[in-house]
Amino acid sequence: MPSSPLRAAFVLLLLMLSGCEQETRAPLDQQLYIWQRQWRPAHAEALAASRADFTTLRVLAAQAHPGAGWSRIQVNSELLATDGRPLVAVVRLDGQLPDLDLQRTRADILALVDHWRAQGLVMQGLEIDHDCASARLPGYRDFLRDLRQALPADLELSITALPAWLDSPALADLLRQVDGSVLQVHAVSAPENGLFDLARALAWAKRWSDASERPFLLALPAYGIALVNGRVESESPLAIAGPRHERQADPQQLAELLANLRRDRPEHLTGVIWFRLPLAGDRRAWRLATLQAVARGESLHADIRPEIQQSGPLHELAVANLGNLDGPLPERIELPARSCEAADALAGYRLERATDRLVFTRLNEGRLAAGQRQALGWARCEHLDQGGSRVYP
Numbered sequence: 001m002p003s004s005p006l007r008a009a010f011v012l013l014l015l016m017l018s019g020c021e022q023e024t025r026a027p028l029d030q031q032l033y034i035w036q037r038q039w040r041p042a043h044a045e046a047l048a049a050s051r052a053d054f055t056t057l058r059v060l061a062a063q064a065h066p067g068a069g070w071s072r073i074q075v076n077s078e079l080l081a082t083d084g085r086p087l088v089a090v091v092r093l094d095g096q097l098p099d100l101d102l103q104r105t106r107a108d109i110l111a112l113v114d115h116w117r118a119q120g121l122v123m124q125g126l127e128i129d130h131d132c133a134s135a136r137l138p139g140y141r142d143f144l145r146d147l148r149q150a151l152p153a154d155l156e157l158s159i160t161a162l163p164a165w166l167d168s169p170a171l172a173d174l175l176r177q178v179d180g181s182v183l184q185v186h187a188v189s190a191p192e193n194g195l196f197d198l199a200r201a202l203a204w205a206k207r208w209s210d211a212s213e214r215p216f217l218l219a220l221p222a223y224g225i226a227l228v229n230g231r232v233e234s235e236s237p238l239a240i241a242g243p244r245h246e247r248q249a250d251p252q253q254l255a256e257l258l259a260n261l262r263r264d265r266p267e268h269l270t271g272v273i274w275f276r277l278p279l280a281g282d283r284r285a286w287r288l289a290t291l292q293a294v295a296r297g298e299s300l301h302a303d304i305r306p307e308i309q310q311s312g313p314l315h316e317l318a319v320a321n322l323g324n325l326d327g328p329l330p331e332r333i334e335l336p337a338r339s340c341e342a343a344d345a346l347a348g349y350r351l352e353r354a355t356d357r358l359v360f361t362r363l364n365e366g367r368l369a370a371g372q373r374q375a376l377g378w379a380r381c382e383h384l385d386q387g388g389s390r391v392y393p
Helices: 004-023 042-050 077-083 099-118 134-150 163-167 171-175 198-211 251-263 288-296
Strands: 029-034 057-065 069-072 087-093 123-130 156-161 180-184 216-221 224-228 231-233 245-248 269-275 304-311 314-321 332-345 349-353 357-362 373-384 390-392
Touching: 029 216, 042 077, 042 288, 057 077, 057 099, 069 099, 087 099, 087 156, 099 123, 099 134, 123 134, 134 156, 134 163, 134 171, 163 171, 163 198, 171 198, 180 198, 198 216, 198 251, 216 251, 251 269, 251 288, 304 332, 304 373, 304 390, 332 349, 349 373, 357 373
Parallel strands: 029 057, 029 269, 057 087, 087 123, 123 156, 156 180, 180 216, 216 269
Antiparallel strands: 057 069, 224 231, 224 245, 304 314, 314 373, 332 357, 332 373, 332 390, 349 357
């Protein structure tokens, strides 16, 4: 039989191992915002393709703006019910709304909850997105306290929060009124400085975890914007003329953020929410393949190569990105060719013909999204060798 000191050490080891098992944390939860104000057939495809990677849908359900008042988004309730994932209805209340309008909005929110449930939508929670100034947090706290008391007891209440609130003495009491929060770490600085800063996001997440024991998530960007005459153009085009200066959240930076969080996650952080669900035709959102690769922790790469479709002697030429990351259009593409009667390049490239090859040279810089295909030109040749092509980035 083991000696008493040895037996005590063995028991201590078992207790330590048991404690490690109890402290094992759940994987980082990944959710999606659906922020389109008009629902389209493209939502069905996007929801189906995203189901395996994102657990919860946070859906823009209503909004209120000064002067414009309250408006409810006509979501596709049948599509959401069929999807089956947990739902959080998001109510966007403009930060400039007067306190009186906030109080009037409570009745609209309660009516919205009843409306969703009447349509058979199983709401897990309600998120209030109100980006008010720090000085107005005490009034916002009172609004949330009253709203919490009026909501069904089984409905979780959360808020979208700003890093600027971290320095407010009212923050701790504000967070006590809700079940959780969503710290937005994108588009919180001047837009000309970019959408996202990795070092700041990590620092804000650590400070937010220290500020409250309630669980929280990070709202992360999967989109771009354009600056037009000092204004921001995002998911909806602005009806103003002028050059567009594009800014996009860098997938590599966001991948690095997730890697950091998986290694050293702040204590109360439970997951992230991606803004926004990419739809076909949404040219400023990341492609879904890019978002999924970042969420999964996969390596990111562009894989841009020529494609040829042949019909007799006619060859239709294109350039395709088979990778999961956007990439620049190639500067030059060379295709071995023989016995060409005619050939031409399409917009964006110039064609130079040699005795044994076709050379396409880029005229203007451009990018090719993950999964995107762009026409390059055409050729009527006896033979084109796609396998022998050369692509110069």
